[in-house]
Amino acid sequence: MAHQLTRRSAVLFRPISASVSTTRLLSTSDTTPITIETSLPFTGHNLDPPSRSVETTPKELLTFFHDMALMRRMEIAADSLYKAKLIRGFCHLYDGQEAVAVGMEAAITKKDCIITAYRDHCIFIGRGGTLLETFAELMGRKDGCSKGKGGSMHFYKKDAGFYGGHGIVGAQVPLGCGLAFAQKYSKDENVSFAMYGDGAANQGQLFEALNMAALWDLPAIFVCENNHYGMGTAEWRSAKSPAYYKRGDYAPGLKVDGMDVFAVKQACKFAKEHALKKGPIILEMDTYRYHGHSMSDPGSTYRTRDEISGIRQERDPIERIRKLILSHDLATEKELKDTEKQVRKEVDEAIAKAKEIPLPDPSELFTNVYAKGYGVESFGADRKELRAVLP
Ligand SMILES: Cc1ncc(C[n+]2csc(CCOP(=O)(O)OP(=O)(O)O)c2C)c(N)n1
Numbered sequence: 001m002a003h004q005l006t007r008r009s010a011v012l013f014r015p016i017s018a019s020v021s022t023t024r025l026l027s028t029s030d031t032t033p034i035t036i037e038t039s040l041p042f043t044g045h046n047l048d049p050p051s052r053s054v055e056t057t058p059k060e061l062l063t064f065f066h067d068m069a070l071m072r073r074m075e076i077a078a079d080s081l082y083k084a085k086l087i088r089g090f091c092h093l094y095d096g097q098e099a100v101a102v103g104m105e106a107a108i109t110k111k112d113c114i115i116t117a118y119r120d121h122c123i124f125i126g127r128g129g130t131l132l133e134t135f136a137e138l139m140g141r142k143d144g145c146s147k148g149k150g151g152s153m154h155f156y157k158k159d160a161g162f163y164g165g166h167g168i169v170g171a172q173v174p175l176g177c178g179l180a181f182a183q184k185y186s187k188d189e190n191v192s193f194a195m196y197g198d199g200a201a202n203q204g205q206l207f208e209a210l211n212m213a214a215l216w217d218l219p220a221i222f223v224c225e226n227n228h229y230g231m232g233t234a235e236w237r238s239a240k241s242p243a244y245y246k247r248g249d250y251a252p253g254l255k256v257d258g259m260d261v262f263a264v265k266q267a268c269k270f271a272k273e274h275a276l277k278k279g280p281i282i283l284e285m286d287t288y289r290y291h292g293h294s295m296s297d298p299g300s301t302y303r304t305r306d307e308i309s310g311i312r313q314e315r316d317p318i319e320r321i322r323k324l325i326l327s328h329d330l331a332t333e334k335e336l337k338d339t340e341k342q343v344r345k346e347v348d349e350a351i352a353k354a355k356e357i358p359l360p361d362p363s364e365l366f367t368n369v370y371a372k373g374y375g376v377e378s379f380g381a382d383r384k385e386l387r388a389v390l391p
């Protein structure tokens with residue numbers, strides 16, 4: 001049994017991208033169905049919520065543990081790199097919110113699209129991006145997922161349906177509806193997930209986009225990651241109604257425990273089926289970020305340390321899965337600790353490699369900025385001095 005587990009762990013606990021393409025050496029018991037109850041019931045608005053019972057397998061549970069542990073470690077390492085000044089500019093970390101990225105991926109395919117704001121590193125990893133591309137991008141190196149020119153806020157992976165990585169609060173949501181429009185137009189039976197925060201949820205453009213998406217029955221899923229703060233502003237100070245799942249009025253919504261990867265998976269599966277048949281739906285993911293808003297925010301002036309440690313103790317998404325794995329006797333505590341050690345090593349190795357990668361060549365400065373072949377000219381601020389003719 002122990003030998004079997006070690007062998008299984010070795011296969012399962014690879015980075016997400018590797019585990020997707022690996023031929024499995026698992027015994028059949030790894031895919032034996034297990035039924036798990038979500039932490040809380042779902043609350044619906046204008047719909048009948050899905051069941052709390054979710055089908056899973058040992059394989060999936062172990063993969064969830066691995067993937068969330070990898071994301072957690074990656075974000076903590078990014079924090080250190082930032083403090084060492086190897087990452088510059090804006091940087092928003094996702095630790096605490098991992099269950100949203102992982103649960104969403106478990107319910108959809110890479111033909112479904114995702115678009116999000118600036119808190120995007122883990123969404124990229126969920127889509128199959130590698131640690132090396134992540135750290136290279138964060139440190140502005142040429143092999144980063146945006147060729148080292150996007151940085152923390154602008155990760156992309158178009159070949160896996162990930163359309164960024166956007167810095168203007170809320171602006172990605174109408175773009176997400178555009179992706180859903182393209183999907184409906186081409187009748188390809190895929191959906192788009194447009195992710196935004198509780199702060200963004202108060203913006204006008206969200207409602208304009210939702211109106212059009214509902215008018216045209218677009219397969220658009222509005223995912224509000226409610227981490228309860230927009231920068232240093234608590235939701236109760238910015239929203240008359242913080243019931244974000246109800247804010248679509250005519251569009252149905254679902255409130256989901258965003259710290260429970262199984263609840264997220266169930267909700268996303270439900271939302272995909274709904275969106276394909278009936279148009280847009282809002283998923284409010286009740287979640288929490290452990291770090292401050294960005295690296296310039298210590299995150300402790302507008303909330304208490306007790307609040308943060310209370311959430312860690314009661315609702316941490318990784319600890320929830322650890323307990324489930326142990327209670328179903330799928331791995332030992334030591335095996336799970338070994339997984340975390342392995343993840344740490346993978347992260348350290350990726351950072352070491354990324355540090356060796358050069359910065360982009362200066363000739364890259366204007367590529368991917370303007371469409372090619374239009375002969376765009378670049379002027380000085382006075383518009384008189386011509387500095388360059390762009391490609
Ligand atoms: C249009 C616009 N207004 C203001 C900002 C500055 N800003 C960046 S993030 C942020 C808070 C957004 O909070 P929320 O939507 O809850 O997302 P979270 O950071 O919690 O994930 C603000 C005000 C911006 N980037 N864009």
Ligand SMILES: [Mg+2]
Nearest residue numbers: 197198229230
């Ligand atoms: Mg927020």
